[in-house]
Amino acid sequence: MTDPKGDRTTERPGAQVSDLRELGPAASGTRSPIDARALDRLYQLAIDLPVDEGTARVVQVFLDGLAPLLPRLALGVCVVDPAQGEQLVELRLPEGVEAGTGHDPSRLFPKMSHEEITQLSDPLLGSTFHVGSDDATRANVLTEPVLGRALPLLEANIKRARALERKAQGAAALKRLQAQVIQTEKLASLGQIVAGVVHELNNPLTSIVAYADYLKRRLEAREDSIDDVERARRIGEAAQRILRFSRDLVAYARPSADVPAPVEVHEVIDKALVFCEHELGKAGVHVERRWHPNLPSVLGIGGQLAQVFVNLFTNASHAMVGRGGALVVTTAFDPSAGRVTITVDDDGTGIDPADLTQIFEPFFTTKTEGRGTGLGLSIVRDIVAAHGGKVSATSTVGVGTTFVVDLPAAAHRSSTRPPRA
Ligand SMILES: Nc1ncnc2c1ncn2[C@@H]1O[C@H](COP(=O)(O)OP(=O)(O)OP(=O)(O)O)[C@@H](O)[C@H]1O
Numbered sequence: 001m002t003d004p005k006g007d008r009t010t011e012r013p014g015a016q017v018s019d020l021r022e023l024g025p026a027a028s029g030t031r032s033p034i035d036a037r038a039l040d041r042l043y044q045l046a047i048d049l050p051v052d053e054g055t056a057r058v059v060q061v062f063l064d065g066l067a068p069l070l071p072r073l074a075l076g077v078c079v080v081d082p083a084q085g086e087q088l089v090e091l092r093l094p095e096g097v098e099a100g101t102g103h104d105p106s107r108l109f110p111k112m113s114h115e116e117i118t119q120l121s122d123p124l125l126g127s128t129f130h131v132g133s134d135d136a137t138r139a140n141v142l143t144e145p146v147l148g149r150a151l152p153l154l155e156a157n158i159k160r161a162r163a164l165e166r167k168a169q170g171a172a173a174l175k176r177l178q179a180q181v182i183q184t185e186k187l188a189s190l191g192q193i194v195a196g197v198v199h200e201l202n203n204p205l206t207s208i209v210a211y212a213d214y215l216k217r218r219l220e221a222r223e224d225s226i227d228d229v230e231r232a233r234r235i236g237e238a239a240q241r242i243l244r245f246s247r248d249l250v251a252y253a254r255p256s257a258d259v260p261a262p263v264e265v266h267e268v269i270d271k272a273l274v275f276c277e278h279e280l281g282k283a284g285v286h287v288e289r290r291w292h293p294n295l296p297s298v299l300g301i302g303g304q305l306a307q308v309f310v311n312l313f314t315n316a317s318h319a320m321v322g323r324g325g326a327l328v329v330t331t332a333f334d335p336s337a338g339r340v341t342i343t344v345d346d347d348g349t350g351i352d353p354a355d356l357t358q359i360f361e362p363f364f365t366t367k368t369e370g371r372g373t374g375l376g377l378s379i380v381r382d383i384v385a386a387h388g389g390k391v392s393a394t395s396t397v398g399v400g401t402t403f404v405v406d407l408p409a410a411a412h413r414s415s416t417r418p419p420r421a
């Protein structure tokens, strides 16, 4: 709707751009003829405009109030909000007139012979007010004085409605943020509780492992107990697995040490996959590892890098719930650049192009309340950046998503400064 050159007075074929305020009392300095009835209606309109119900309602009530005063004119308002990327168009047409469509996108009434377009002023630039008529003299004597008074009313009330909308959005965002901080704090204390639980499990598990081993060796001495040897072996193995898992879990939950060391990327990925086993299994995901045969280590903090992959794998499994599919983790090394890349590819729902630009922003989530804080990928980005790397995503809706984590190989890191996420 804006004039490409931003010129408020440019004329277009069939459409005339003007500033109606110049027709009003303030600009002319003389009182324009307007009857008391019309003034009363305008006064009532100013009272009725519901600024607390949003811009759209302001525009609707404004046009509803104005249309009876100017019965032979078509009236239209087009409000653009670049911050929200929205455009709102509202029309009031005299009886027997159709809106129709035309070649000139700036016109709201292409079927009428005249259309006067007024640009609203800053900060509503780009928004326009339209008066359509089949008569160049603009239908009746009241038109100009009424519009001259009404237009500032419209502008002032849209601005007020917008300010209230922004305030409400800010309050809602703050409330969401508070809920997320509470949830994050809850998770942090859960980490401490887990560490305590695992500590308590350690002693009995160590006993189970030791006694299972003792029984196995005793049974091995007897010829008739091959099956029992196998059972004892399985008890020992299962207990070992729980022990390993719980120790890794504590290492993961513990705040990261600040000392970077060479980290075996495949080991870290395997650990993260074990943590996500339950989520991946629930979503029916099949995991495929495509490992580089001689992947160099990276210099970093293992716990933080595990967090990167836990986040990526959890997101992938959420995206594959009810669909199943494969999670393919591929590692590669580019010796000339000295970079290690890890590609995480899923067959999930994919990400809408509009969302793809926002997924690394803190608190951006499409998950329902309680299911996601929207912090996962922002933490991923920060950790990877602290390790001198980059993370990027590509996605096709309905097909799947690919995340690529690119890290400098240990021997190639230019600085030995500890990464701080
Ligand atoms: N593999 C994926 N497939 C589809 N969408 C994804 C994928 N990974 C991320 N997303 C989208 O990106 C959004 C942000 O992800 P992010 O991990 O930052 O937060 P979250 O998973 O919503 O919450 P949490 O803080 O619990 O991780 C998700 O809500 C989801 O919409």
Ligand SMILES: [Mg+2]
Pocket (backbone or CB within 6 Å): 311, 314, 315, 372, 376, 377
């Ligand atoms: Mg996540």
